Amino acid sequence: MSKLPQLTISGIAQAVELSERVHWIGAMDPSLRNFDIILKTANGTTYNAYLVRGSEGVAIVDTVKENFSNDFFERLESVASYDEIKVIVLNHLEPDHTGALPELMRRAPQARVYISQKAQSMLKALLKQDEFDFTSVLTGDKVSLGDRTLEFFHTPYLHWPDTQCTYLQEEQTLFSGDVFGCHFCDARLFNDEVGDFRFSFEYYYAHIMRPFKDYVNKALDLLEPLALINILPAHGPLLRDQPKKYVQRYRELSSSVLQSEIGAGEKTLLIFYISSYGNTRRMALAIYEGAMEIEHVRVSLYDLEGSEVAPFVDLIEGADGIVFGTPTINGDAVKPVWDLLSSLAVINLKTKVGGVFGSYGWTGEGVKMVEDRLRGLKLRVPIPGIRIKLIPTEEEIESCREFGQHLAQELLGLRQPRVIDMADLA
Amino acid sequence: MAKATIIFEDIDVTVTAPAGTRLIEISEKVGSGIVYGCREGECGTCITKVTEGWNNLTEPSVLEDKILRENMAGKHNRLACQAQVLGGVIKVKPV
Ligand SMILES: Cc1cc2nc3c(=O)[nH]c(=O)nc-3n(C[C@H](O)[C@H](O)[C@H](O)COP(=O)(O)O)c2cc1C
Ligand code: FES
Ligand SMILES: [Fe+2]
Ligand SMILES: [Fe+2]
Numbered sequence: 001m002s003k004l005p006q007l008t009i010s011g012i013a014q015a016v017e018l019s020e021r022v023h024w025i026g027a028m029d030p031s032l033r034n035f036d037i038i039l040k041t042a043n044g045t046t047y048n049a050y051l052v053r054g055s056e057g058v059a060i061v062d063t064v065k066e067n068f069s070n071d072f073f074e075r076l077e078s079v080a081s082y083d084e085i086k087v088i089v090l091n092h093l094e095p096d097h098t099g100a101l102p103e104l105m106r107r108a109p110q111a112r113v114y115i116s117q118k119a120q121s122m123l124k125a126l127l128k129q130d131e132f133d134f135t136s137v138l139t140g141d142k143v144s145l146g147d148r149t150l151e152f153f154h155t156p157y158l159h160w161p162d163t164q165c166t167y168l169q170e171e172q173t174l175f176s177g178d179v180f181g182c183h184f185c186d187a188r189l190f191n192d193e194v195g196d197f198r199f200s201f202e203y204y205y206a207h208i209m210r211p212f213k214d215y216v217n218k219a220l221d222l223l224e225p226l227a228l229i230n231i232l233p234a235h236g237p238l239l240r241d242q243p244k245k246y247v248q249r250y251r252e253l254s255s256s257v258l259q260s261e262i263g264a265g266e267k268t269l270l271i272f273y274i275s276s277y278g279n280t281r282r283m284a285l286a287i288y289e290g291a292m293e294i295e296h297v298r299v300s301l302y303d304l305e306g307s308e309v310a311p312f313v314d315l316i317e318g319a320d321g322i323v324f325g326t327p328t329i330n331g332d333a334v335k336p337v338w339d340l341l342s343s344l345a346v347i348n349l350k351t352k353v354g355g356v357f358g359s360y361g362w363t364g365e366g367v368k369m370v371e372d373r374l375r376g377l378k379l380r381v382p383i384p385g386i387r388i389k390l391i392p393t394e395e396e397i398e399s400c401r402e403f404g405q406h407l408a409q410e411l412l413g414l415r416q417p418r419v420i421d422m423a424d425l426a
Numbered sequence: 427m428a429k430a431t432i433i434f435e436d437i438d439v440t441v442t443a444p445a446g447t448r449l450i451e452i453s454e455k456v457g458s459g460i461v462y463g464c465r466e467g468e469c470g471t472c473i474t475k476v477t478e479g480w481n482n483l484t485e486p487s488v489l490e491d492k493i494l495r496e497n498m499a500g501k502h503n504r505l506a507c508q509a510q511v512l513g514g515v516i517k518v519k520p521v
Contacts, residue, residue, distance in 0.1 A: 117496060117498065161469075350459075375461075378461040378462075378463075378471075380459055381454075382457025415438070418440070419441075422441055422443035422452060422455070425456070
């Protein structure tokens with residue numbers, strides 16, 4: 001059996017030595033089951049905070065959730081005194097890592113806070129106090145602790161706008177914040193000692209990092225070249241065994257799910273619909289046919305009633321355009337459409353093209369509501385949606401075909417330059 | 427009423443809109459790639475490059491300047507949710 005790190009002595013929390021100069025001073029939260037509303041965890045989490053000792057001062061990297069402050073301060077006190085603290089680094093400002101910050105600043109008023117440039121305005125909203133000093137840093141900025149140096153890497157949106165990673169050069173150790181973290185609480189702490197946390201690692205990525213795949217890839221460009229002996233994330237196991245594997249796994253997870261058959265220069269358009277009496281379905285088919293007339297666009301048609309939500313989310317992630325067909329029922333678009341739309345927060349939709357259509361009886365507001373939602377989700381909606389009263393006529397079916405053609409052309413950037421008067425856009 | 431001509435370079439669309447209209451209102455109507463988050467000049471999602479007609483937009487406020495700086499926006503960038511068109515010709519595109 002492996003030796004457990006000694007987390008407490010006579011009821012007092014103790015720091016865990018990671019190297020001569022680096023200690024873990026975080027906290028265990030084994031009973032947590034739900035995190036940030038959107039995540040579950042079957043065995044709690046840890047809030048990992050770290051202390052780095054240089055010849056000219058001590059740095060604290062991140063703190064803990066407020067109600068775990070005691071453990072944090074006891075662990076800190078077990079290896080350093082407050083007047084030694086020169087630097088406080090916050091890799092992002094979420095309360096699970098900044099909960100003990102106000103108290104830490106009271107106890108170590110001489111310490112200087114280092115945050116990313118994007119964190120400035122958030123810090124105020126978080127601490128509710130205006131006048132205190134901090135240094136905002138970007139990639140390449142460094143702070144010296146004498147014989148130890150911290151270097152900052154700006155890794156925005158992983159998963160907050162202000163996220164950064166901090167690299168301890170002399171020990172080739174990366175304090176990665178939530179990046180490479182997971183909700184998994186195990187007193188054995190190290191990835192080569194704890195229970196099987198692979199699921200938690202993947203699950204954390206899927207819910208927290210996946211929406212920002214493009215940013216993950218950019219961050220990996222910065223982090224991959226680093227020599228790494230340890231990755232020390234802000235939650236879950238400390239990655240001292242084969243840390244590069246986790247970096248590599250992030251790269252894999254941030255690449256496309258399936259090898260797609262779509263060729264270079266080809267675009268994909270997905271049409272989703274749902275229909276009670278077949279009217280919205282007729283429209284869907286006409287749009288499908290219209291779009292297929294345009295070369296270099298691969299069009300697919302899906303009935304929302306035929307699948308769970310998750311596979312559609314995967315499909316949408318890889319598509320260039322998405323179109324939704326919904327009837328208006330009781331003054332709204334229907335629930336399967338909203339269910340899918342409310343599941344898209346885990347993927348990046350920016351730069352995708354959206355469109356909406358549907359049959360209605362007397363008010364027809366469903367189409368407009370979904371259009372607004374698509375814009376809210378940061379799709380661009382270049383062609384006004386089509387609403388058709390009850391059963392579509394031949395003429396109306398023709399307008400659906402054109403709608404499909406235009407959307408397909410839009411994807412290819414083929415539409416003629418247009419001149420529009422704002423007044424003509426309802 | 428005075429009108430401005432706004433050209434969205436990413437989608438090749440030219441729109442005439444009354445003076446005082448915010449860029450984001452026009453952009454969302456025509457489906458340009460300029461998208462929004464807060465719509466209140468706080469998040470920086472709507473940062474837009476103005477390639478022509480900078481002076482045909484209202485001046486950025488102190489707050490807008492601060493958000494642009496914080497997001498490390500380059501020169502000639504504006505927040506589409508804050509900039510209102512004044513007249514003349516304005517060319518924009520997503521950053
Ligand atoms: C996983 C996660 C994602 C978030 N995403 C956003 C976001 O996209 N936009 C935003 O304005 N705030 C975002 N926030 C910040 C929360 O809205 C903020 O922390 C808020 O104060 C939480 O309110 P509550 O205490 O009522 O839960 C996010 C927070 C978390 C934990
Ligand atoms: S939409 Fe947030 S700053 Fe413009
Ligand atoms: Fe976080
Ligand atoms: Fe966290």
